[in-house]
Amino acid sequence: MPDNPIYQILTPAGDVIGDVPDLADETLVGLYRWMVMARIFSDRMVALQRQGRMGTFAPLNGQEATCVAMAAPLEEKDWLLGSYRESFPYIVKGVPLLSQMKHWGGHLPVDYPYEARCIPFQIVLATQVLHAVGIAMAIKYKKEKQVVMVGCGDGATSEGDFNEALNFAGVFKPPVIFLVQNNGWAISVPRKIQTAVEYIAQRGAGFGVPSRIVDGNDVLAVYQAVTEAADRAKAGEGATLIEAITYRLGAHTTADDPTKYQPPAELDAWRQRDPITRYRKFLMDRTLLTDAQDEQLHDDVNAEFQAALDLYEALPPPNPAHQFDYTYAELPPQLQRQREEFLELGSWR
Amino acid sequence: MPDNPIYQILTPAGDVIGDVPDLADETLVGLYRWMVMARIFSDRMVALQRQGRMGTFAPLNGQEATCVAMAAPLEEKDWLLGSYRESFPYIVKGVPLLSQMKHWGGHLPVDYPYEARCIPFQIVLATQVLHAVGIAMAIKYKKEKQVVMVGCGDGATSEGDFNEALNFAGVFKPPVIFLVQNNGWAISVPRKIQTAVEYIAQRGAGFGVPSRIVDGNDVLAVYQAVTEAADRAKAGEGATLIEAITYRLGAHTTADDPTKYQPPAELDAWRQRDPITRYRKFLMDRTLLTDAQDEQLHDDVNAEFQAALDLYEALPPPNPAHQFDYTYAELPPQLQRQREEFLELGSWR
């Protein structure tokens, strides 16, 4: 391990210390817009939950850089899998805000569009990491030029499935990128209790999966690391493990009270490393963004969220008959009977 | 990784190239006697199975050095866990030959003596590795000076449980030694399909578990490595992962036909590295063993095996009522009823 193995392009203060990826101005500003949307999405979903208008929600405040940059470099044909903390990356990849509201709202159907190639976000930790390897193995078998990005948390890396996935990826060399959003906590369990090594990325070497560590609050560094990993994957060079070091500024979910366990000083220190502030400084230094533009952008994003929310809140209650319809392609007779009884009685027997 | 990271004391030819551990002559000869017993045990169990006098058996030919030296350095108060391939280490640790015959013979009760501190060998691969960590956590909690040795195969290291165990061991630092008997194969699956790294020991670093690689056909090297790991563990320094590189000269089990998959040239090459021949040469060089003594020793061991076998074959058939008795400390009424019915009918309802 080198002294500072953490890949950065921008310092926490927003100064450039690495090679800025060669991206169009719109793309650079686009990343900012996504980050702003991530913050607004998270804040508003939390507020809606508090008002009883939304189900349990997992905020992503503090993780906006990683949440945007793990998805933004992907093409439409690429795949993205993740858990609840990756709900925003899904939006960047093409899942409508409305679908995410339905999912968090506990609605049915959730109807992710197929073309987004995002599997409805995962609750059972680390299971999706294996699905990602499987999709990537299928891509390799079909000789397609697609890559699979899969996100999971630092806690999830302790599960057997995560490690089995690394091993399969080492052996079969499919086009997959494992991106660990190390946000310092698994609910109340700090990273140092999760594993004895300093960096989760160190796990890769034992499975033959190249790995790297990036500053997860540096949107450009994550973007660049993902781009390189995707290029490697598409060139047939196999999997990459990326650890993005970031921090969960909010609660684990709306059901959690972090004051029970989170040291305030740690939280304060990370508030100083806000990924949005850092990147705004960069954009302003490059004169890609003015205060007025920023304000307009916030207004636009707020309006976009509100438009989706209006649609969500206008939805009729889910049709309970769907509960039966989505279990099998064709209902077996007993389920058909249960469905009919249900329709007849208004509730079911 | 250094150029030759494999720890050796004896070359395959039996020449000393490392520091011979400072052991009494009886101990040195004792290791040889165990290795001879391992070979005889394995060969005779295979033959008995062929004759229909024994259940399915997993031979350990070629792995005698590791099978002996993973157990021999342990004290009575230490624990040893393993799978079917560790049945011989169990004998070294204090499980009677007769218990092993009962176990392989599918007898009931199997009755391992508690004092051997060996958990009946495992079939569900890698599960025992977690039990070992748990026992070691208990030892640490009770502030006892005991160590837990757990064996598993190269194939088992791909299971989630193995990796979860390494992670817990890194975090809790209990006195446990993971010894992977890398015998080149998991049934028909060669090591190179099992994982992409060259050495399974490389896995340790990603979990904060120190590891080392030993020549598994060099009984002294394994003995020394285990001794050092046990010392570390008892000094409170936590877990060690040892990869013992050896080779399965026999079939996977008596149900397997290795000619379907094993390259004859590879098998021949490893036959040249027979752990018993190597060590006999060392003992003879040290004038600790003569041909006559060796012959006597073989006769003694054969007689010991035969004595146990005579006891085994004189056993009455197992009492089927025990099938019920060992499920719970106290039988619930339904099971009591099933048991009574059974006793009444001679078979059960």
Add this chain to the structure above:
Amino acid sequence: MPKWTMVQAINNALAIELERNPDVLVFGEDVGQNGGVFRVTDGLQERFGEARVFDTPLAESAIVGTALGMAIYGLRPVAEIQFAPFTYPCFNQIATQVTRMRYRSCGVYTAPLVIRAPCGGGVRPPEMHSDSVEALFMHVQGIKVVMPSTPYDAKGLLHAAIDDPDPVLFLEHMKLYRSFRQDVPEDRYTLPLGQAHVVKPGREVTVIAYAAMVNVALAAAQQVEQASGASVEVIDLRSIAPLDEETIATSVGKTGRAVVVHEAPRTGGVAAEIIAVINDQCLYSLLKPVERVTGPDTPFPMPKLEDTFIPTPERVARAIYRVLEP
């Protein structure tokens, strides 16, 4: 006597056990400083220290596998799995290891451990938190399965579970955690495992339920009794395994009519076994087919549909009327 919620009653039981036996350890995900995601272990780490009450890395198979090792060694581990469906990742350790240590070693090594897990539907968490697992572990032999329906029962049963020389899966229904308070003695007491409880005696029909469905059954019973005057007996199973066949058979032998209620999907659920027990032991007393009021044969519903599919007093009452038809 204090009035406690189920969370408080369980917390108190754990504290008593930690106090009286240094071999009792409590661990799992978030049980330490956070006191558990439902606060069931609140304050225990502070009181008993990090060696007794501790957080583990996030790996259920390892939690159960290491708990088994500790139990083999002689400790009395009480492991928490954060939600009942997360027993799936450790299904292998439970079904092939925890349940078989006694059999495999013919009693030389045993597994006196408790696995606690919040369970059940009705609190609208995200997907995969509310699967019912009891029927699965009922079929896996070698483990007891306990599902209390009240704070008082929870405490008494948990003490008994920790006392038990064999492994116990202790499922705590999330909806009951704080839904009501009850007088709970501060001292230690046990309630026997494997014994059902006749919560409400009656003569004409037996309703069998457990965990959160006991209150649903009681509400239905009251509804029916008030409306029709029929006398309804309600049995709380308390233990799913071993099943108290005698209490079931005695009751149905008397009433001749039965309704079984659970949240779990119907096919292959606990109700099927109860019907089989009735078939085996008192079929000739049975006047009408036993009714099953259960979840549908689908995955557990999305949060917005939970209320539609978890059995309600109305559905149970309807089933009671059906079996009461002459």
Add this chain to the structure above:
Amino acid sequence: MPKWTMVQAINNALAIELERNPDVLVFGEDVGQNGGVFRVTDGLQERFGEARVFDTPLAESAIVGTALGMAIYGLRPVAEIQFAPFTYPCFNQIATQVTRMRYRSCGVYTAPLVIRAPCGGGVRPPEMHSDSVEALFMHVQGIKVVMPSTPYDAKGLLHAAIDDPDPVLFLEHMKLYRSFRQDVPEDRYTLPLGQAHVVKPGREVTVIAYAAMVNVALAAAQQVEQASGASVEVIDLRSIAPLDEETIATSVGKTGRAVVVHEAPRTGGVAAEIIAVINDQCLYSLLKPVERVTGPDTPFPMPKLEDTFIPTPERVARAIYRVLEP
């Protein structure tokens, strides 16, 4: 028509599927060069290449989890788990992922995959190879469970399983692999999933069995018919999930007497569900309690006790006589 063992029939079905659909992949532990520990996949790697038929590292959760990924992508994976109880390490992937992809995504992503696994007792392997898992997966909604009893059925059902748009657990009884041969058409044909088969029509008593127990049931039926002249109907379930309730109810509605046979432990087993189906659908036709002839409520017996505890024709005959009593 060739006379094939079940191993040959399944091997042939896999070869036909690999031949006709490039999206079919076959993988698992030892399925490649070794051709599977029972030789079920013998010769397939040589014929179809290592990209189509391959060995995986030793990790069941990964085998099933990656199979699910492949199925999501659009392939038709046929994964082998080396023995049925080793579905426990992948229980989580099956119960929470494979079975729910369709529901979770509301049909946008699906899981058309087959998990094959040898199962059953009677061949005296070491411990933990012979646990019966079918009742567990019957209760887990979203997967079909198939257990053929003959080479002919195995082939037809396996083709149907691979065709099926939903996941199928295909359990092949080890004792049937080579115990007899049967005429099996070389061409592809399918047998419907979810449909039981009346193997032997009869009038006075219904015996319901599956997999290796079908032959045990048939032997018992023959014994009883010869000794007593009673007419015995034998039903082979073929599919455990979905259960063919109609065939069961029609038969028991006619005979009024039933015996259910399985190797699995009694409590919470498939027989309980069958009794519940009879209760629901034809209780009034039932003349005697349904008899369960099953394994004991213990772990699967050690090899030397297998024969004592796996149901025998004698035990089944005894149960038939009991239900035939007036």
